[in-house]
Amino acid sequence: MDYALDQITEFVVGARAEAVPNDVLKHVTGILVDSLACALAAKDCPGARVAAAIVDVPRGPGGTVIGSRAEATLDMAAFWNTSMIRYLDYNDGFTAGHPSDMIGALVAVAGARGLSGPTLLSGIAVAYEVFHRISLKHRSYRKDRGALVDNLSIDQGFSVAIGAAAGLAHMLGYDRDRTRTAISLAATNGLPLRASRAGELSHYKGVATAVSTRQAVFACQLAENGLTGPSDPFEGRHGFIEVMEGKAGPMNLEPFGVEWALLRSALKYFPATSNCQIAIWAAFELREDVTAADIAEIVLHTSRFLRHESGSEPAKWAPTTRETADHSLPYVFSVALLNGEVNESSYSEQMLHDERVRELMGKVSVVVDDQIEAEWPDTLQIRVTATKADGTTREIHAADPKGTYRNPMRRDDIKAKWRNLVTSVFGAETDHMFDLAWGIADSDDCTKVFEQLVTE
Template identity: 75%
Template sequence: MDQALEQITQFAVSVRPADVPANVIEHVTGILADTIACAMASRDCPGARAAAAIADLPRGPGGTVIGSTASVTLDMAAFWNTSMIRYLDYNDTFTGGHPSDILGALIAVAGARHLPGRTLLSGIAVAYEVFHRISLRHRSYRKDHGALVDYLSIDQGFAVAIGTAAGIAHMLGYNHEQTRTAVSLAATNGLPLRASRAGELSHYKGVATAASTRQAVFACQLAEHGLTGPSDPFEGRHGFIEIMEGKAGPMNLEPFGDWAVLRSGLKYFPATANCQIGIWAALKLREGLDLEQVREVVLHTSRFLRHESGSEPAKWAPTTRETADHSLPYVVAVALLDGGVTLAAYTDEKLSSPEVRALMRKISVVVDEKIEAEWPGTIQIRATVKLADGTTREVHARDPKGTYRNPMNRADIKIKFHHLVTPVLGQKTDSVFDQAWAIADADDCTRVFDQLVTG
């Protein structure tokens, strides 16, 4: 028996919405509100435009599309929603990925079925627990003598697809066999390459997980209508473990029990999670700093952060927002110049700014062995600046705002919600936020999503 498949299935089937603790419900309510805001601010992103152009009209009730009355298939609604959620790279972060991408599919399905708000929130919580455990297993980092020598090239869409299937199965009350099949199908067809986020990033980086959620919705539909799936997708012959490690064996998932979702975080700034700490370091460094006197800025950090956001040539010459918001030198330069990073940092004018480019050329990123030894438990950067007169300054930033050790509260999330949603909804943004925050008490979650439609 595939123990990993059985663990996930049993967890998704056994948890009832009423069983989910109040603090978990409140935490995922914040995730939902934050995710809605990210989607509403990206209603015209490339993925959304593509989805609108190719969507097929369904015969029955369509899936819910955030901010739209469009009637499209459930899988297309999942793709459309997730494209919007993901586009700004402003949504959550957890265990090396962005599980709120899953909400694109859960909202599509929950809205189509008019599920209670608490059932949607419970589905989110279940999906996060599954995502976390799959991510821990497939994103394995090995260190030999302090050096990062290997990490898997499977992207987060693998965990997104499996978490999505488990969350939908939970929300719709699938039986054991249906749930097992949905998860199995999602796993069997869910191995996306991390090439989508290497080099000069393309539009596909923003829709890679959208493709995963679409595939997971289809897997659930197949399972719901009686299709059977592979019996051992994780631990059996030609399963995940054999592909990754060369020999079939146990997945060794972290046991379900505690609610790991409570350790998930949100993003304070519109940039990849790796770069959040760089922005905070830049804000500390710029206090009383004359930028004209700066000759060199050195960012000391972990190997992973340098590898992902400060090692490729493209990160020093970004031409697209997809590359710029993953570039540590870019967001640090913008934060030093502007006192923060907003969506305005990714306009064509800003991307080509001679002032930004000149400051980026003074920035270098190096590995700090002490910081490396404490990663990933503590996220940090030690930033030093050398001035024209030969003097230096140094700051040390740890645990950026939004991480679980330094979480964003309801007031923080409301500020971000207003920043992203008010340009779309205007004066009714306050009431929409309040309704979203109270969704646990709604007998039909669509009452909240209906308020997001404009025109």
């Protein structure tokens, strides 16, 4: 008996669209529109180009590709969409990853099946709840009495595959057996290595979760057509718990039904990894009375996770690719301090090799702050100590960056981000397209919405 699998299955089957509260659907609408903006702005990213080159032609109704009329199988459309949503590293953050990566799969299938807007939104909501609980368990292995477990090598795609499969099963109205099978298959083949995020980051970093969403769609197709799956993928022999802990046992997932966790999810105000957002705000505050030329040394006091992920490898002080730079704490901090902004131009070839940025990064060190660590991840914060050439110091403490649940991005903030990302695509129609996307909750067929967002 795999109680964790049963627990997820019962939640997915039981949470039909009418049971999802309005405030949750409203929150999901903002997430979806934010994700669409990220995708539309990255329609020519490496993952999208690869998908277009190897695309499979569907024998039936093809999956919906955001911004395109391209014909693709459901799983390839999921890969294509998620590649675009993920590429700019501008989409949301929650628990231990980027759950809006799952939206690529849900849009691909919802558009192909002509599902309603509310059905798509409720599918996203269900996917987020499952993702959150799997990620919580996964994240628990990242700490050992406050210290990061350095040998943990499983990436967030594990939670993405399971959450996406759950959202699809819910959205498509699978019965218990098919739901259970889809989730089991996604879990059994969903353990991607975190090597995709180590060292000098490659193109694969931007498509790693796209591979996971493609896998989730395939798992659902197998389940829908009667294939059975492993009975105990989480708690049984050779299951997830045994892999992580050395012996089988209970997964102890956070219970469903107490609250909708996704209401605590965050959107990104800047195109940089989630935990680095607060460093950008701190740099803005510091530059109000300190110039880069004044600085002799900067110490960034952070959580263990932020230091480990974005401030512990030599490559983060010498990024040569966008993928590495937007995950580099010293880079985004230095660019923000020098330029007073972090946007798409911050990752141009010129900026990546700018001597001013390299010189300032050389003055930056990153250390773990015990108090900040104790309050992470509930509070994202950073403490900056800047020592000037004359020996005087300036200290900045920043917390709860714009976009986090205590300081959320509202509709107007998301609209401003939409304009920034897609005005070059839609021109004078930009605001109309925003209203169209935001109104998806009123659509009886979400395909009609996505067809109007085509940019080709």
